[in-house]
Amino acid sequence: MxxxxxxxxxxxxxxxxxxxxxxxxxxxxxxxxxxxxxxxxxxxxDPFGWPQKFQWVNYANALAMASLPRLLLNSVFVAVVTVVLNSLVTSMGSFILAREHFKGRDVIYTILTAGVLVPVISFMVPYFSMITRSGLYNTLLALILVYTAVNIPVSIFLVTAFMKSIPKELEEAAIMDGCGFFKRFSMIILPLSRSGIVTAATFCFIYSWNEFVMAMLLTSSVESRTIQLGIKFFSSQFITDYSSMYAAVIITIIPSILGYVFLHDKIIGGLTTGGVKG
CATH class of the missing domain: 1.20.5 (Single alpha-helices involved in coiled-coils or other helix-helix interfaces)
Incomplete structure (x- = not known):
């Protein structure tokens, strides 16, 4: 041809x-x-040259100098708990908004998803005030609650759109078989919404893993800080260890890359299904 x-x-x-x-x-x-x-x-x-000898010791220095193992564990804990809590809240909320009919449903959905348009930095003062007054300042729980709240608008938008794409006939058949409200959610809608929930959870994890501003604002000690804050330990008033800093940056981005590599099929499927049928 x-x-x-x-x-x-x-x-x-x-x-x-x-x-x-x-x-x-x-x-x-x-x-x-x-x-x-x-x-x-x-x-x-020579910033763009090739190394004369690979300095693998930079990675050992990065782990030793910035308390990176402790910060790494903090980040893993915060990200995992945030994803679980966000997925639990948004899956239940999305089920109500997608499958139930009641007065004011569209208004509630609009209010919840409007948070996508609000810059996160505008929440700095309210969040700082709430966290300090509640006695949660400088704790991992403060980061978990803030990250969960910040990601609710995006998660609601994605999961609700996916749940709306599920045929109503499946739910009607379940009702005829005697399934109540909770069983319809846990046995019918939730399993069929896995791709949408995984998509939202992945975005939530990436945000929680890479977030810097709120972590800097709401924590003050190594015991409650995340790995992104460890990068600044390589810079002092007189010298900056760029090689070890770059090694630390590579370490911090590996989990996000691996997460997307293993879950990209579900992420793309969740986005396309919600976008086309929702």
Whole structure:
């Protein structure tokens, strides 16, 4: 089959654009990885050069210098508990908004999802005031509650759209078989909404893992801080250990990448299903 010159040019431009976008996404990560294996002197003299010898010791230094193992455990605990709590709250709320009919339902849904449009930084003063007055300042529980609340609008939007796509006939058949309100939720809607919930949970995990501003605002000690705050320990008034800092950054982004690699099918499925049928 012969292709016209126009289609050949179009395909060529398409691939050039795609490769360029891929390079823009990957090159900074590759530079960061290579830089994490160089010495500080090499970075200062030739920032874009190749290391004369791979400095794997930078990763050992990163783990030792910034109390990274403790911060890593804190981040894992905060992210996992936040995801569980957020998924529990939003799945129940989304079930009501998607499957039940009552006066004011659309108003409640609009109010909840409108939080997506509000910048998170605008919540700094209210959250700080609430956390300090409740005695939760400098605790992991404070971060868990704040991260759960911040992610509710996005999770409600995604999970509600997915639950609306489930055929009503399944629920009607369950009602005829004697399923009550709780059984309809736990045995019918919840299992069928796994892809949507996983999608929302993944976004919630990524936010909780990478968040810096609220963690800096609501904590003040290593015992209750997360791994993102450990990056600043590599910078002092007189010197910055860039090599170990870059190694620490690589360590912090690995969980997010692995999470997406293993769950990308469910994430894409949840987004497309909710977007097309919701």
């Amino acid at each position: 012969k292709h016209s010159p126009t289609s050949i040019i179009g395909n060529t431009l398409k691939w050039i654009l795609l490769i360029s976008l891929l390079a823009l996404a990957l090159l900074p990560l590759l530079w960061l990885l290579v830089s994490s294996l160089r010495t500080n002197l090499e970075l200062q003299t």
